[in-house]
Amino acid sequence: MMVRLRRVTAADVGSARAAAALDDVFREYLVPISFDGPAYALHVAANDVDLAASPIWYDGDEVVAAAVLGVRGRRGWIGGFGVAPAHRRRGLGHALLADVLERAWSLGLVSVTLEVLAENSAARRLYEAAGFTPVRRLIAFGVDATGLQGRAGAPYAEAGPLLGAPEQTGPCWQREAASLRRQPSLHAVGDARAFCIFRHDGRRAQLLNVRADSAEQFAGLAASVVAQTGVVRVELFNEPATSATAAAARTLGWKPLHELDEMRLTR
Ligand SMILES: CC(C)(COP(=O)(O)OP(=O)(O)OC[C@H]1O[C@@H](n2cnc3c(N)ncnc32)[C@H](O)[C@@H]1OP(=O)(O)O)[C@@H](O)C(=O)NCCC(=O)NCCS
Structure with a gap:
């Protein structure tokens, strides 16, 4: 499949489309997750999400990948991350993570944390490949x-x-x-x-x-x-x-x- 990526951020597309993008990339997730408008707004406000540092990738109007970066002082947090089902297993997860981390470091952050379900081996593999290490079990x-x-x-x-x-x-x-x-x-x-x-x-x-x-x-x-x-x-x-x-x-x-x-x- 030929994909021509258009890389924007949640700040560029507005909250309704950014919330819909997260829904698209969390399809077939191990635990059902859905962001309606109010849930997304609360997620952004409560968790210090930096919309301008939260990438969304499209192919035309189709969502390919999206991630959410929260920022507190010099600490960062990935509060949403995924590749739409039709685009998985082609290296885009690695590329999306590299994009988020580049944004985090360019903001001057010194660390980035995230939580991953213990059984989510695909996500774990790509986080480990980028150098993430487990801190504690939740x-x-x-x-x-x-x-x-x-x-x-x-x-x-x-x-x-x-x-x-x-x-x-x-x-x-x-x-x-x-x-x-x-x-x-x-x-x-x-x-x-x-x-x-x-x-x-x-x-x-x-x-x-x-x-x-x-x-x-x-x-x-x-x-x-x-x-x-x-x-x-x-x-x-x-x-x-x-x-x-x-x-x-x-x-x-x-x-x-x-x-x-x-x-x-x-x-
Ligand atoms: C996890 C996810 C982002 C991976 O995206 P992707 O584009 O398929 O990832 P990549 O193609 O870059 O592959 C990443 C690694 O995971 C492995 N992988 C991908 N899907 C896999 C699967 N279903 N089972 C086992 N390994 C898998 C790949 O082989 C690759 O490892 P490698 O580099 O050692 O070969 C994607 O499956 C997804 O969005 N899942 C639903 C949302 C989610 O789980 N988000 C993470 C929340 S913490």
């Missing part, structure tokens, strides 16, 4: 809320002041305080010593920052989230596998949904 947990009822006790709290509280374990990019501060509606239970910051859509709550000293305390916080929101499911994404929170989740029998590796390349 786990995504999900649990049915019915198992959490009956232990509630932590009071409702203001999320804002808790965002400055020290993290137990350094969070991944999307759960750093910089990301959480830009979430439109954050909630919290607990107090400065033991708390849980979360968001929810009425059905599912996503725990975004947890500080708990024991599995029992963690269970109480999660139960308070359920009691106060009426959600049917509670999720905890990209939790460092060695954190106290991950240990508590395991102790309580929470099921891992996915395992990921956080990888980093330092210039």
Whole structure:
């Protein structure tokens, strides 16, 4: 197939087309991912996405490849990366990564991180070929809320002041305080010593920052989230596998949904 690449950035095409491009390159992904307009806007705003450094490649009007680069100070983060199914396995993944890294280094960044699903061997291979190395394992947990009822006790709290509280374990990019501060509606239970910051859509709550000293305390916080929101499911994404929170989740029998590796390349 003859491809004449037109290389632009997300800043050139506007958010609707940039979101659609991400949907196109994440087709047939191991986990369904879809960026509607609001989800893309939140992704960009919360995660400091630099639209002018996020490449999109087209062949005519057809999306061939797209990547998203977030920038915080001199650190970078790849928050979306893919090649459309019809164009895979021809070296474009390697070329797209080289493009993103060139943009990152030309911005003066000193490191770039990303998260990759443990079973995504294609993506892993190309990140490793560029020199990325695994930093730590992350786990995504999900649990049915019915198992959490009956232990509630932590009071409702203001999320804002808790965002400055020290993290137990350094969070991944999307759960750093910089990301959480830009979430439109954050909630919290607990107090400065033991708390849980979360968001929810009425059905599912996503725990975004947890500080708990024991599995029992963690269970109480999660139960308070359920009691106060009426959600049917509670999720905890990209939790460092060695954190106290991950240990508590395991102790309580929470099921891992996915395992990921956080990888980093330092210039
Ligand atoms: C991962 C992805 C970007 C690779 O793109 P690609 O254009 O096919 O990659 P390339 O052709 O440059 O090949 C990259 C490497 O992966 C290998 N590879 C590609 N697809 C593979 C597959 N399905 N199984 C095993 N290896 C595969 C290639 O052999 C190559 O390794 P090599 O250089 O050692 O030979 C593409 O499959 C994709 O977009 N997948 C869906 C989205 C995704 O997973 N994004 C990454 C999120 S972290």
